[in-house]
Amino acid sequence: MAAVIGVLALAITGAGAARPEIGFAEDATKYADDGGAALFTEMNVLHTTMNRVAVFWNADDPATIQDQAFLDRMLPVAEAQNVQIVFAVYPLRPAQAPTNPAAADSFCNYVLEVMQRYAYVRKVIIGNEPNQPRFWQPIWNGTKPASPAAMEVVLASCYDKLKAFDPTLDVIGVGLSPRGNDYPYAVSNSSLSPVRWIKALGDAYRASGRAEPLFDEWSWHCYPNVNTDEVETGYAWPNTGCVNAARVKLALWDAFHGTAQPTLPGYPIDTTGATLYGSTSRMFIDETGWQVDTTSLPGYSGSENVPTIGEAKQAEDYEKLVHLANCEPTLTGFDIFHEIDEPNRAGFQSGVLRLDSGERPSAQSLPSSLQHAILSDSGSCPGGVWQTLGNFLYSTTTVVPIYKAFPYRAPQPFAATTVGGGAKYVVLSAGEGFTYAITFKHGDRKAYAHGAAFRTATTVKVPLGFGSGTATIVLRAEMNPARTSAVTLGLAAKRR
Numbered sequence: 001m002a003a004v005i006g007v008l009a010l011a012i013t014g015a016g017a018a019r020p021e022i023g024f025a026e027d028a029t030k031y032a033d034d035g036g037a038a039l040f041t042e043m044n045v046l047h048t049t050m051n052r053v054a055v056f057w058n059a060d061d062p063a064t065i066q067d068q069a070f071l072d073r074m075l076p077v078a079e080a081q082n083v084q085i086v087f088a089v090y091p092l093r094p095a096q097a098p099t100n101p102a103a104a105d106s107f108c109n110y111v112l113e114v115m116q117r118y119a120y121v122r123k124v125i126i127g128n129e130p131n132q133p134r135f136w137q138p139i140w141n142g143t144k145p146a147s148p149a150a151m152e153v154v155l156a157s158c159y160d161k162l163k164a165f166d167p168t169l170d171v172i173g174v175g176l177s178p179r180g181n182d183y184p185y186a187v188s189n190s191s192l193s194p195v196r197w198i199k200a201l202g203d204a205y206r207a208s209g210r211a212e213p214l215f216d217e218w219s220w221h222c223y224p225n226v227n228t229d230e231v232e233t234g235y236a237w238p239n240t241g242c243v244n245a246a247r248v249k250l251a252l253w254d255a256f257h258g259t260a261q262p263t264l265p266g267y268p269i270d271t272t273g274a275t276l277y278g279s280t281s282r283m284f285i286d287e288t289g290w291q292v293d294t295t296s297l298p299g300y301s302g303s304e305n306v307p308t309i310g311e312a313k314q315a316e317d318y319e320k321l322v323h324l325a326n327c328e329p330t331l332t333g334f335d336i337f338h339e340i341d342e343p344n345r346a347g348f349q350s351g352v353l354r355l356d357s358g359e360r361p362s363a364q365s366l367p368s369s370l371q372h373a374i375l376s377d378s379g380s381c382p383g384g385v386w387q388t389l390g391n392f393l394y395s396t397t398t399v400v401p402i403y404k405a406f407p408y409r410a411p412q413p414f415a416a417t418t419v420g421g422g423a424k425y426v427v428l429s430a431g432e433g434f435t436y437a438i439t440f441k442h443g444d445r446k447a448y449a450h451g452a453a454f455r456t457a458t459t460v461k462v463p464l465g466f467g468s469g470t471a472t473i474v475l476r477a478e479m480n481p482a483r484t485s486a487v488t489l490g491l492a493a494k495r496r
Contacts, residue, residue, distance in 0.1 A: 019379045020331040021084060022322060022370070023050025024339040025287050030070045035077035039339055042353065043083055046363060046371045051078065052086040052286045052335050054128070055114055059096035062106045065114055066092065075120055085121045086333065088175055088286065089114060090128035094137040097130070099150040101157075108158040112165055123333075125219050125286060126158045127151060127174035131192040140184040145192055148200035155214035172284055173215035178222050179239045194220065195238035195251045195432075199479050202255025213261045217332060218252060221287040227306040231320040232406050237432045237456055242288055242321060243389060243407065245328050249283075250394040254480035257396070283330040287337040289350030290317045292360070294341070299355045302345040315361040315368045318352070320386075322373030327381035327390035336370070399475045399485040400431035402456070415473050415487050418459075424467045424491060429457040433478035436460070440491075442469030452478070468492040 023043065029036030030053055043051065053074070056066040065071070078085050089111045091097050098107040115124055130136040130147045139147050155173050162169050180193035192200070205214060222242035225235050234241030240248050253263045293308040294300045309317075318336065325334035340353040352363040352370055364371035381387050389407040394400050404410035416427050428436055433453055440447040440463055447463040462471070469491055477483040 019326045019377070019381075020284075020328075021050040021333045022325060022374055023048045023052070023084070023333065023335050025052040025088075025335040025337040026339040027054055028338070028340050029053065029078070030067060030074050032074075035073040037077050037081070038357070039353075040078055040081040040083050042339065042357075042363075044081055046352070047374045048370065049082070050084045050086060050333055050335060051339075052088055052125070052333075055087045055089045056092040057089060057096070057107055057110050058092045059098070059103070059106070062110055063113065065110075065117065068117075071118065075118055079120050084123075085118075086123040086125065086172075086286065086335075087114065087118075087121050088125040088128050090126075090135060090175070094133060094135050097136045097138075097147070097150065098154055099138070099146070101153055104150075104154045104157045107154060108161050111158050112161045115162060115169060116165065122168070123170040123172060123217075123284075124162070125172040125175050125284075126155055126215070129177040129221065130174055131180050131194060131197040132177045133189060133191060139190060139192055143184045145197065145200040147192065148197055149204035152201055152204035152208060152214065156208070156210055156212070159212065159214055170216050172217040172219045174219060175286060176220040176240075178220065178235060178241055179225065182238070193238040194240045195247065195479060198248075198251040198255050202259075205256065205261060206259060211260050215261075217282045217284050218248070219284045219286050220248060221337075222285055223288055223337075224290060227291050228309055231317050231324065237400075242285065242324060245283070245330065245390070246392050246394050246408070247400075249330065250396070250400070251479060253396055254477070254483075282332045283328075284333040285325070285331060286333065286335045288321065288335075289337040289348060290314050291348060291350045294345065294349050294354075297354060297356075300341075300343055300345055300349070304345045304349075308349070311360045311362065312368075314350075315365055318362045318370045319368035319373045322370060322377060323382050323386040324389065326377045326379075327383075327386040329390055396483065398483055399434055399477050401485075402429055402431045413487070414475055414485055415471070415489050417462075417489060417491055424462040426460045426462060426471050426473070426489065426491075427457070428453065428460065428473065428475070430475060430485075432456060434475045435478065435481070436476075437474045439472045440466040440469060441472070442466045445469075462491055466491065 029039045029051055058066055098104045128135050130151050133139050136147050151174060159171050162171050176194045178194060180191035182193050182196055184190055232243055234243040257263050291306055291308050292311050292314050325331055338348055338351040341349045341351040341355045343355055352360050354360060362369050366372055385407060392408045401411040404412055414428060414430055418425050418427050433455060435452045438449040438460060447466060449460050471489045471491055474484060474486045
């Protein structure tokens with residue numbers, strides 16, 4: 001086992017030898033009168049090398065490049081300053097989401113037109129948070145997910161058109177939001193969690209019979225669940241924070257293994273426990289950011305809609321994010337949203353620059369800042385906790401356990417007993433949704449129970465007369481029932 005783990009760590013470290021490009025998701029460069037020159041200059045000062053820019057598609061005017069004059073002005077400036085531009089192309093309004101094949105082709109013809117015009121741009125993200133109704137509608141068809149299957153058609157059309165034009169273009173999907181509630185009839189923000197959205201996309205892809213990939217890289221966003229969360233906090237399953245890359249990788253493997261869509265480096269794991277490498281699929285985090293307090297600063301308007309942090313804390317968080325990015329072997333890019341604040345507090349005040357273009361400590365202060373982390377890492381993983389995090393892979397054969405300590409330490413048991421109200425119960429918990437089948441046994445007698453945990457835990461009452469017997473429990477992962485774990489409990493054991 002130790003030998004296998006050693007090989008795993010070495011292989012992943014080798015795969016991550018080329019660090020990701022660190023940059024910003026910043027549209028202010030597009031709209032600036034100087035073509036973004038001042039903002040690109042600041043990027044160079046900070047040693048950041050990438051800028052992701054939104055390009056909107058207007059279904060009412062589908063062949064006209066939106067903001068073309070601004071893009072025409074910006075691109076030469078970015079190229080002169082050696083800043084890589086990544087386009088994220090998505091509908092101008094959520095109700096314009098391309099939800100049928102004809103609309104998908106129209107949208108992808110537009111993406112092709114954009115990429116043909118701007119030869120300097122080599123990476124394009126297809127979509128933006130299609131698991132959220134703010135950017136894509138409809139999310140649901142009754143109680144069934146609708147946007148993943150629609151997006152599968154879009155990805156297929158765009159991939160084929162773009163690769164036919166230029167096989168070297170990097171086609172990326174889909175800028176997934178880190179959160180979703182999975183409630184089709186929610187009063188507001190009825191959305192899909194990223195893990196369940198990926199599963200539905202994989203189901204649609206398999207059903208299509210497609211023999212070509214949908215994307216070259218997987219793109220996702222990893223904002224904190226609560227703005228005051230530590231970077232290390234992440235999200236509970238089935239949502240995905242910056243420290244939950246292993247969850248995203250497993251979700252993609254569950255969805256696409258055995259198909260023409262490559263899974264991520266490190267997967268699959270064969271029956272001997274050795275890890276097989278060679279996949280070229282990669283990931284790209286193109287949005288994250290922690291918002292700071294601006295109440296004492298001039299020029300801002302409106303009221304803040306999240307709890308904020310101080311500027312020094314933001315600098316510490318951004319230092320951690322760079323270390324995290326440099327230690328995650330699948331990442332090719334990592335972008336902070338924004339470089340410079342938005343003026344309205346209903347938007348994002350997450351920049352390394354205040355509204356007046358003054359630098360926050362997160363820009364280049366010591367001992368923590370974006371620039372400091374980039375220079376101190378010097379293009380490699382700094383080791384320690386972030387290397388442990390980046391090296392970790394979930395098993396592709398078993399159910400994910402709950403880990404008590406960060407990162408991925410002290411896995412907790414799947415099952416325990418408890419007593420309440422004069423009855424005995426089996427408490428089941430895992431690091432993901434699961435179904436269960438329990439065989440209770442006492443002497444020659446048997447009883448059975450089965451069910452599912454919608455999230456990650458459930459409680460099952462022990463049948464009368466079996467309290468001093470045993471319970472053999474088989475768990476199956478909700479996202480991939482072929483991943484199983486089994487445990488036998490002595491029901492007479494003390495409460496754990």
